[in-house]
Amino acid sequence: MTVTVPGPTLGVVGGGQLGRMLAEAAAPLGVDVVVLDPTPDCPAAPVARDQIVGEFDDPAAFRELASRVDALTFEIELADSALLETVADEFDLSVNPDPATLSMIEDKLIQKRTLSEAGVPVPPFRRVDDAADLRDALAEFGSVMLKARTGGYDGRGNVPVTDPADAEDAMAAVGGPAMAETFVDFARELSVIAVQGDDEVRTFPAGENVHEDEILRETILPARTDDEVLARAADVARDVLETLSGRGVFGIELFETPDGAISVNEIAPRPHNSGHWTIEGARTSQFEQHVRAVLGWPLGSTQLRCPTVMANVLGTVEEPKPARLGAVEAVLGDEDASLHWYGKDEVRPLRKMGHVTLTSADETDPSDLLAHAREARDALRFE
Template identity: 85%
Template structure:
């Protein structure tokens, strides 16, 4: 393989915060990015070379994107997998991860069946098409997490159900065919950011995720668990990669139970919110790794630099309004903090508007002290929406 810079131009379907950070990571490598997104002046547009305004299933917009780039990828599961495949073939472009993988992952039931068939540990689950199916699942599993098969994100489309009398309301809340998964009484949620390159696989250390109201609030590195659990999480993540085709970064969410066992919650075929810590906390970020992987370039190091905590900056307003973050000096004046603003024009309740990363003193620390997590929360909570 011969790599030269300036390098190729990468087309990205999706121009949200992930597209923005992909473009930021691509630039030092000599790679330019063009994004396709339906929102004019999307978050990625200020840092990408160009934006094509079009829906995620718009054939003409896809063809315009393909005509201007050397390779294709995506940063959102709403990308039309079949259209990606067709356009890549028409313009003789590589598209990674494989659209077949996108099709498998975007339907949570299909995803879980593929993992189970491959022997990857997953919580017991079953298909649910209506309220009667849900009541049957409750009888089989007890408490369940009802998940919309497609379209759910940030906890949306997930409804915990314990009472058969709530079945109709729960089905209405997810809005269509769903999957019921036995409710896992987990000790913690972990995530492994795994990278599949050209003939090589690398994994970042497992992070520990802290959720509230089904939304990720903080990710802690290294996870506050045992070395044995870390090793098992890495092993399972690598097994997951064997079920997927195509190159790129995959966010793999895992449950750790009180006995140390690991099962897979969900997979994202792209960089993941729980991997944002890698920008300051690892040798090469998940975004740089994704660019390298989809282009078939050698992968970078996934070594942890130092203990790291990422805290999401979520909308704290009661009603949507223009986005303006105040008291930013609280983050800028902190020597251990790094602020990332996503460039979204409108702030809404609990919408992810940015994130804050706080780093510790060195990679030799075996565990992240609780005060590093408290530090990240304090700096994050000092920020206000004006």
């Protein structure tokens, strides 16, 4: 294909921090971005060409977006997959990843069934519609992680259950049809950011994720595991892409068990929080890769530049309040640190407000770099 710049205009359903970073990555390529988001002056608005204010299932807003762009993508699973497909057909636009992929992934039960039927390793699971089903799952698996089939993210919609007496409360907590997955006693969680291009697939090195209260706190590169496990993680990620359709970046979360086995936890059909390290730590960021991929352009290098740790900046407040981050000068004065602010007007408890990335020019031990990243991140304060 022939690529010229200035390039096409890309429509993105979703204007949160992922839309913001997509627009930042698109600009140097000569690609303008128009976002659709229900929040006026959303985080992506200051860096995108324009924002259309509308809900993620608003036909009029989707058609306005489609009328102004040359291709469509999304950065949030709440995007209406059927509506995406409809407007893409009406306006003769490409939409990537394929809306069918979004529809499959947004239902965790269908996602796991699809992977299992394709031979991709996943933890044992079963459908759960009520408390009786959950008690059956506990009898079969022992401890389980109960997951809402749709709508859950950052730990929301996930409830660990060990006692059958808690079945009623657990079902009420997830709020509807669910999936019970055997509780995996994993050594670490890994994630691979995988990219499906027009005729090529590339994977970034697997990162090691550190969670607390089901929320990602840090991602460490290189992951503190052996080369065989890293190669196996990349192979599984490529197998996952074989089950999906459409171009783009996919965040693939994986469990590594103590014996080195790999299984798939969840898939995100978009750039992923665990891939934010790629902005400073890789030759080409996940956001630039997504722009390239959805437009059908050649992909960039996924090579790791140097040891890298990404630390999320979460809302350390007890009640929502206007967002104002203080003590920033300590991070700005750290020659190894890079600060990313997401532009959200309100800080809430544990809300993702930004991230700090630490890189090292030498072969720093990842554990030492992690300690440095935590020190830099924890010096920040919401005023």
